[in-house]
Amino acid sequence: MLNVQDLSKSFSQLLILNHLNFQVRQGELKAIIGPNGAGKTTLFNVITGRFPPDEGKVTFQDKDITGAKPHQLSRLGLARSFQINNFFLKLSVRQNLELAVQSRLERRSSIWRGLSPADRLEEKTDEVLGWTGLAEHQDRLAQELSYGDQRKLEIGLALATDPALLMLDEPTSGMSRFESLSMIELIQRLSERVTIVLIEHDIEFVMKVSDSILVIHYGEKIAEGPPSEIEANEEVQRVYLGGL
Numbered sequence: 001m002l003n004v005q006d007l008s009k010s011f012s013q014l015l016i017l018n019h020l021n022f023q024v025r026q027g028e029l030k031a032i033i034g035p036n037g038a039g040k041t042t043l044f045n046v047i048t049g050r051f052p053p054d055e056g057k058v059t060f061q062d063k064d065i066t067g068a069k070p071h072q073l074s075r076l077g078l079a080r081s082f083q084i085n086n087f088f089l090k091l092s093v094r095q096n097l098e099l100a101v102q103s104r105l106e107r108r109s110s111i112w113r114g115l116s117p118a119d120r121l122e123e124k125t126d127e128v129l130g131w132t133g134l135a136e137h138q139d140r141l142a143q144e145l146s147y148g149d150q151r152k153l154e155i156g157l158a159l160a161t162d163p164a165l166l167m168l169d170e171p172t173s174g175m176s177r178f179e180s181l182s183m184i185e186l187i188q189r190l191s192e193r194v195t196i197v198l199i200e201h202d203i204e205f206v207m208k209v210s211d212s213i214l215v216i217h218y219g220e221k222i223a224e225g226p227p228s229e230i231e232a233n234e235e236v237q238r239v240y241l242g243g244l
């Protein structure tokens with residue numbers, strides 16, 4: 001589904017991504033881990049068109065998306081959820097989701113089986129509220145949500161565009177243990193219906209949910225494989241995990 005080939009990126013002559021290669025298969029949950037400053041967020045930024053790469057190529061569903069802008073990627077079915085709040089604080093949860101659904105419906109009218117536009121909007125918004133577990137909060141203003149629920153709303157906004165691939169940057173960061181557990185449960189549920197690439201620091205979580213893990217260090221791939229292989233990899237233990 002996603003193919004990253006020989007991707008490099010420097011800032012001020014400092015090499016942040018160093019000839020990275022990896023693939024994400026349809027249906028897989030791939031985690032990207034590595035120490036602070038390893039280049040994980042930069043990798044997301046380059047894949048999702050925030051910065052162009054210096055070298056290399058990214059293809060998504062066999063289309064070259066190197067340097068494509070976020071709105072073009074969203075149209076193709078690649079959505080990214082941010083660490084920052086990307087929604088309207090003074091609109092309700094439902095209104096925020098409706099705006100995101102609307103932008104997608106205008107482009108994907110063929111999949112909606114002859115329902116009226118209002119019914120389609122309602123159906124899809126209800127679906128996203130159900131997936132994210134936010135139905136009971138749908139009439140609350142986004143600013144009134146707990147931090148954990150705001151992060152779920154972020155994911156809901158990405159889901160509202162019906163992505164084939166969802167990219168999540170540290171979805172549990174800053175959360176309480178309780179909020180993290182609820183987020184982990186959500187991501188496990190979502191991974192049954194959408195391909196996910198996840199940057200995450202919580203190793204226990206990563207080991208539990210991932211099909212495949214990519215480990216980067218100083219912008220280079222040092223290991224890639226299923227959790228059992230990563231856990232047993234000596235270089236990974238040395239540079240990152242501190243002996244699992």
Ligand SMILES: Nc1ncnc2c1ncn2[C@@H]1O[C@H](COP(=O)(O)OP(=O)(O)OP(=O)(O)O)[C@@H](O)[C@H]1O
Nearest residue numbers: 011012016034035036037038039040041042043201
């Ligand atoms: N826009 C930018 N301009 C200059 N340097 C940048 C920019 N973005 C990132 N960097 C640098 O690139 C390096 C990698 O940062 P990045 O945020 O990608 O790492 P990370 O692996 O996501 O780290 P963390 O786990 O701490 O979030 C850092 O040294 C950072 O200062």
